[in-house]
Amino acid sequence: MSNSTTQLTKITAEQLEDVNAKLEKLTPHQIIRWACESVGSGRIAVLSAMQEAGCILCHMVKESGLSGKMDVIFVDTGVNFPETLETAARVSDAYGLNLVTLKPERTMAEQTAEEGVLYLSKDGQKRCCHLRKKVPLRQIIGKYDALLVSLRRGSGGKRSDVPVLAVDSELNLLRIHPIVLMTDEQMDEYLAAHKVIINPLHAQGYPTVSCNRCTTPVLPGEDDRAGRWRHLEHEDKYCNINPTDRKRVRDNSDFVELASETAVKILNFEI
Numbered sequence: 001m002s003n004s005t006t007q008l009t010k011i012t013a014e015q016l017e018d019v020n021a022k023l024e025k026l027t028p029h030q031i032i033r034w035a036c037e038s039v040g041s042g043r044i045a046v047l048s049a050m051q052e053a054g055c056i057l058c059h060m061v062k063e064s065g066l067s068g069k070m071d072v073i074f075v076d077t078g079v080n081f082p083e084t085l086e087t088a089a090r091v092s093d094a095y096g097l098n099l100v101t102l103k104p105e106r107t108m109a110e111q112t113a114e115e116g117v118l119y120l121s122k123d124g125q126k127r128c129c130h131l132r133k134k135v136p137l138r139q140i141i142g143k144y145d146a147l148l149v150s151l152r153r154g155s156g157g158k159r160s161d162v163p164v165l166a167v168d169s170e171l172n173l174l175r176i177h178p179i180v181l182m183t184d185e186q187m188d189e190y191l192a193a194h195k196v197i198i199n200p201l202h203a204q205g206y207p208t209v210s211c212n213r214c215t216t217p218v219l220p221g222e223d224d225r226a227g228r229w230r231h232l233e234h235e236d237k238y239c240n241i242n243p244t245d246r247k248r249v250r251d252n253s254d255f256v257e258l259a260s261e262t263a264v265k266i267l268n269f270e271i
């Protein structure tokens, strides 16, 4: 949205169903290009925690010839593994993306001094993830109309029915998932074919990587997310910063308001 006089149009999750059916017929690169053309290159960014899928997405943005214009948003909780921070720097540098690092208001030491060691209890973990992952993202409200995110249905669990296009009413932007349909095999093939830079922790027994306080390697045969919050014996192995993880998608009460010109381009998309 450019200024206070810009005309706005509401887009609901329900309205996106037709668009999503069409987008599912496109390749990831085609979805990325469509997203940039529809939203405008200055109003879209990549959001990545610098895990394998996010690194592949960054590489695809470069392959689409769009990286020079695009920010990659990375939330540094202050307790990331050094390998993750190095991956963020290497990926953004190699793929020509502008790394935008968002941080929580307090350091982990300050938070612990004031509230205790939150991540050691189930309720505390929810608050800690809220403070260190979700709240920092609010700094981008108003800056973008869409984020490219690397969620995949093949990850299973809460991701098994994630749509290509979803609304994020809290950040008032669209979440676009270009690699939502890529299988594990296709991910492996893409990694090998393009020698994508990925977090070295994946090769050290960590299928997924988050904060160093709450991520451990997994044993052979364990679920990929078994190493997340292992100390809490959680059934819900998600931090819920992705709106599609925390509530029903395709719900009509979920909406964003975008510049009418942008909304029309999105809703009138034809293959």
Ligand code: SF4
Pocket (backbone or CB within 6 Å): 077, 079, 118, 119, 124, 125, 126, 128, 129, 130, 132, 133, 210, 211, 213, 214, 239
């Ligand atoms: S993953 Fe753990 S340390 Fe990181 S924000 Fe969540 S609870 Fe806190």
